[in-house]
Amino acid sequence: GAVVSQHPSRVICKSGTSVKIECRSLDFQATTMFWYRQFPKKSLMLMATSNEGSKATYEQGVEKDKFLINHASLTLSTLTVTSAHPEDSSFYICSARGGGGDTEAFFGQGTRLTVV
Protein backbone atom coordinates (compact mmCIF):
# COMPACT_ATOMS: atom_id res chain seq x y z
CA GLY A 1 0.00 0.00 0.00
CA ALA A 2 0.91 3.65 -0.25
CA VAL A 3 3.05 5.27 2.44
CA VAL A 4 1.94 8.12 4.64
CA SER A 5 4.51 9.56 7.00
CA GLN A 6 3.58 11.56 10.06
CA HIS A 7 6.04 13.67 12.04
CA PRO A 8 6.83 13.92 14.85
CA SER A 9 5.79 10.62 16.36
CA ARG A 10 5.94 12.08 19.86
CA VAL A 11 6.00 15.65 21.11
CA ILE A 12 5.86 17.24 24.52
CA CYS A 13 5.08 20.93 24.76
CA LYS A 14 4.31 23.46 27.45
CA SER A 15 0.85 24.86 28.01
CA GLY A 16 0.23 27.92 25.89
CA THR A 17 2.62 27.02 23.13
CA SER A 18 1.75 25.81 19.65
CA VAL A 19 2.84 22.61 18.02
CA LYS A 20 2.78 21.59 14.38
CA ILE A 21 2.25 18.05 13.13
CA GLU A 22 3.10 17.11 9.55
CA CYS A 23 1.47 14.48 7.37
CA ARG A 24 3.19 13.56 4.12
CA SER A 25 2.22 11.21 1.34
CA LEU A 26 5.54 9.76 0.20
CA ASP A 27 4.68 7.96 -3.01
CA PHE A 28 1.40 9.44 -4.21
CA GLN A 29 -0.36 12.75 -4.50
CA ALA A 30 -2.93 13.17 -1.77
CA THR A 31 -5.86 15.24 -2.91
CA THR A 32 -7.63 14.68 0.40
CA MET A 33 -6.25 14.31 3.88
CA PHE A 34 -8.13 13.51 7.07
CA TRP A 35 -7.12 14.36 10.61
CA TYR A 36 -8.30 12.22 13.50
CA ARG A 37 -7.95 12.37 17.23
CA GLN A 38 -7.87 9.27 19.39
CA PHE A 39 -8.29 9.25 23.15
CA PRO A 40 -6.83 6.41 25.21
CA LYS A 41 -8.66 3.14 24.60
CA LYS A 42 -11.11 4.94 22.32
CA SER A 43 -11.76 4.94 18.62
CA LEU A 44 -10.75 7.50 16.05
CA MET A 45 -12.75 10.70 15.91
CA LEU A 46 -12.62 12.63 12.66
CA MET A 47 -11.59 16.22 13.28
CA ALA A 48 -11.43 17.64 9.78
CA THR A 49 -11.09 16.90 6.10
CA SER A 50 -8.75 18.92 3.96
CA ASN A 51 -8.51 19.14 0.21
CA GLU A 52 -5.38 20.47 -1.42
CA GLY A 53 -5.58 24.18 -2.04
CA SER A 54 -8.83 24.78 -0.19
CA LYS A 55 -9.97 25.36 3.36
CA ALA A 56 -10.45 22.38 5.63
CA THR A 57 -13.91 21.20 6.58
CA TYR A 58 -14.17 20.76 10.32
CA GLU A 59 -16.43 18.35 12.12
CA GLN A 60 -18.97 19.68 14.56
CA GLY A 61 -17.42 20.62 17.87
CA VAL A 62 -13.88 21.00 16.54
CA GLU A 63 -12.50 24.52 16.97
CA LYS A 64 -11.02 25.63 13.68
CA ASP A 65 -9.06 28.44 15.31
CA LYS A 66 -7.45 26.03 17.72
CA PHE A 67 -6.68 23.26 15.27
CA LEU A 68 -5.27 24.96 12.18
CA ILE A 69 -5.05 22.75 9.14
CA ASN A 70 -3.08 23.62 6.05
CA HIS A 71 -3.00 21.47 2.91
CA ALA A 72 -0.81 23.60 0.72
CA SER A 73 0.56 20.87 -1.51
CA LEU A 74 -0.48 17.49 -2.82
CA THR A 75 1.97 15.73 -0.53
CA LEU A 76 1.79 17.69 2.69
CA SER A 77 -0.84 18.66 5.21
CA THR A 78 -0.14 20.16 8.60
CA LEU A 79 -2.13 20.34 11.80
CA THR A 80 -1.16 23.08 14.23
CA VAL A 81 -2.50 22.90 17.75
CA THR A 82 -2.48 26.49 18.93
CA SER A 83 -2.20 27.62 22.55
CA ALA A 84 -2.12 24.02 23.67
CA HIS A 85 -3.64 22.95 26.96
CA PRO A 86 -3.28 19.68 28.84
CA GLU A 87 -6.72 18.57 27.61
CA ASP A 88 -5.34 18.71 24.07
CA SER A 89 -3.04 15.84 24.95
CA SER A 90 -4.02 13.01 22.68
CA PHE A 91 -2.98 10.77 19.80
CA TYR A 92 -3.43 12.55 16.48
CA ILE A 93 -3.55 10.51 13.26
CA CYS A 94 -3.73 11.60 9.66
CA SER A 95 -4.80 9.67 6.60
CA ALA A 96 -4.43 10.53 2.95
CA ARG A 97 -6.04 9.45 -0.27
CA GLY A 98 -5.24 10.11 -3.90
CA GLY A 99 -7.67 11.47 -6.42
CA GLY A 100 -10.05 9.79 -8.79
CA GLY A 101 -12.15 6.69 -8.45
CA ASP A 102 -12.72 5.09 -5.13
CA THR A 103 -9.18 5.04 -3.84
CA GLU A 104 -8.42 3.93 -0.32
CA ALA A 105 -7.05 6.21 2.36
CA PHE A 106 -3.80 5.29 4.07
CA PHE A 107 -2.94 6.17 7.64
CA GLY A 108 0.13 7.77 9.13
CA GLN A 109 1.84 6.40 12.21
CA GLY A 110 0.22 8.91 14.52
CA THR A 111 1.59 11.63 16.80
CA ARG A 112 1.42 11.39 20.57
CA LEU A 113 1.02 14.95 21.90
CA THR A 114 1.54 15.61 25.59
CA VAL A 115 0.92 19.10 26.90
CA VAL A 116 2.45 19.78 30.30
Next chain:
Amino acid sequence: TQLLEQSPQFLSIQEGENLTVYCNSSSVFSSLQWYRQEPGEGPVLLVTVVTGGEVKKLKRLTFQFGDARKDSSLHITAAQPGDTGLYLCAGRGGAGSYQLTFGKGTKLSVIP
Protein backbone atom coordinates in the same frame (compact mmCIF):
# COMPACT_ATOMS: atom_id res chain seq x y z
CA THR B 1 -25.18 10.57 11.57
CA GLN B 2 -23.97 7.07 10.83
CA LEU B 3 -22.96 5.03 13.87
CA LEU B 4 -21.11 1.75 14.09
CA GLU B 5 -21.54 -0.39 17.17
CA GLN B 6 -18.64 -2.74 17.70
CA SER B 7 -18.66 -5.64 20.13
CA PRO B 8 -17.21 -6.89 22.30
CA GLN B 9 -15.19 -3.94 23.51
CA PHE B 10 -12.64 -6.15 25.23
CA LEU B 11 -11.78 -9.78 24.62
CA SER B 12 -9.19 -11.91 26.37
CA ILE B 13 -8.75 -15.47 25.16
CA GLN B 14 -6.28 -18.31 25.30
CA GLU B 15 -4.02 -19.12 22.40
CA GLY B 16 -5.70 -21.52 20.00
CA GLU B 17 -9.26 -20.37 20.66
CA ASN B 18 -11.57 -18.91 18.05
CA LEU B 19 -13.28 -15.53 18.32
CA THR B 20 -15.68 -13.28 16.48
CA VAL B 21 -15.93 -9.50 16.55
CA TYR B 22 -19.10 -7.80 15.38
CA CYS B 23 -19.75 -4.45 13.81
CA ASN B 24 -23.38 -3.34 13.49
CA SER B 25 -25.23 -0.30 12.26
CA SER B 26 -28.69 0.82 11.29
CA SER B 27 -27.14 2.60 8.32
CA VAL B 28 -26.10 1.19 4.98
CA PHE B 29 -22.46 1.56 4.04
CA SER B 30 -21.02 1.47 0.55
CA SER B 31 -18.04 -0.39 1.94
CA LEU B 32 -16.65 -1.43 5.25
CA GLN B 33 -13.07 -1.77 6.34
CA TRP B 34 -11.34 -3.59 9.15
CA TYR B 35 -8.16 -2.24 10.68
CA ARG B 36 -5.72 -3.43 13.28
CA GLN B 37 -3.91 -0.91 15.43
CA GLU B 38 -0.90 -1.44 17.67
CA PRO B 39 -0.31 0.89 20.65
CA GLY B 40 1.28 4.14 19.57
CA GLU B 41 0.82 3.47 15.87
CA GLY B 42 -1.70 4.29 13.19
CA PRO B 43 -4.32 1.78 12.02
CA VAL B 44 -3.29 -0.69 9.36
CA LEU B 45 -5.89 -1.75 6.84
CA LEU B 46 -6.68 -5.48 6.89
CA VAL B 47 -9.50 -5.73 4.39
CA THR B 48 -12.23 -3.85 2.57
CA VAL B 49 -15.59 -5.49 1.87
CA VAL B 50 -17.87 -3.92 -0.67
CA THR B 51 -20.58 -6.33 -1.79
CA GLY B 52 -23.44 -7.45 0.46
CA GLY B 53 -22.81 -11.02 1.59
CA GLU B 54 -19.17 -10.85 0.65
CA VAL B 55 -16.73 -13.07 2.51
CA LYS B 56 -13.00 -12.48 2.44
CA LYS B 57 -10.29 -14.56 4.03
CA LEU B 58 -6.86 -13.43 5.13
CA LYS B 59 -5.02 -16.47 6.50
CA ARG B 60 -6.79 -17.22 9.81
CA LEU B 61 -9.02 -14.14 9.56
CA THR B 62 -12.44 -14.31 7.90
CA PHE B 63 -14.37 -11.14 7.18
CA GLN B 64 -18.02 -11.03 6.23
CA PHE B 65 -20.21 -8.16 5.06
CA GLY B 66 -23.90 -8.47 5.80
CA ASP B 67 -26.35 -8.90 2.96
CA ALA B 68 -27.86 -5.48 3.66
CA ARG B 69 -24.41 -3.87 4.05
CA LYS B 70 -25.25 -2.72 7.55
CA ASP B 71 -23.10 -5.11 9.53
CA SER B 72 -19.90 -7.04 9.38
CA SER B 73 -17.98 -9.62 11.35
CA LEU B 74 -14.37 -10.62 11.83
CA HIS B 75 -13.67 -14.21 12.81
CA ILE B 76 -10.23 -15.34 13.90
CA THR B 77 -9.46 -19.04 13.96
CA ALA B 78 -6.88 -20.48 16.34
CA ALA B 79 -5.84 -17.11 17.73
CA GLN B 80 -2.16 -16.49 18.37
CA PRO B 81 -0.43 -14.00 20.68
CA GLY B 82 0.59 -12.06 17.58
CA ASP B 83 -3.08 -11.33 16.93
CA THR B 84 -3.20 -9.15 20.03
CA GLY B 85 -4.20 -5.58 19.21
CA LEU B 86 -7.05 -3.16 18.71
CA TYR B 87 -9.38 -4.11 15.88
CA LEU B 88 -11.42 -1.33 14.35
CA CYS B 89 -14.22 -1.46 11.83
CA ALA B 90 -14.92 1.59 9.71
CA GLY B 91 -17.73 2.23 7.30
CA ARG B 92 -17.82 4.49 4.31
CA GLY B 93 -21.04 6.22 3.34
CA GLY B 94 -22.48 6.53 -0.14
CA ALA B 95 -20.59 6.62 -3.41
CA GLY B 96 -18.27 9.59 -3.53
CA SER B 97 -18.06 9.80 0.25
CA TYR B 98 -14.53 9.26 1.46
CA GLN B 99 -15.12 9.86 5.13
CA LEU B 100 -14.91 6.88 7.42
CA THR B 101 -17.07 6.29 10.47
CA PHE B 102 -15.16 4.21 13.00
CA GLY B 103 -16.49 1.77 15.54
CA LYS B 104 -15.14 2.04 19.07
CA GLY B 105 -12.82 -0.88 18.58
CA THR B 106 -12.25 -4.28 20.12
CA LYS B 107 -9.17 -4.72 22.23
CA LEU B 108 -8.06 -8.31 21.81
CA SER B 109 -5.57 -10.02 24.10
CA VAL B 110 -4.41 -13.51 23.23
CA ILE B 111 -2.75 -15.20 26.16
CA PRO B 112 -0.01 -17.74 25.40
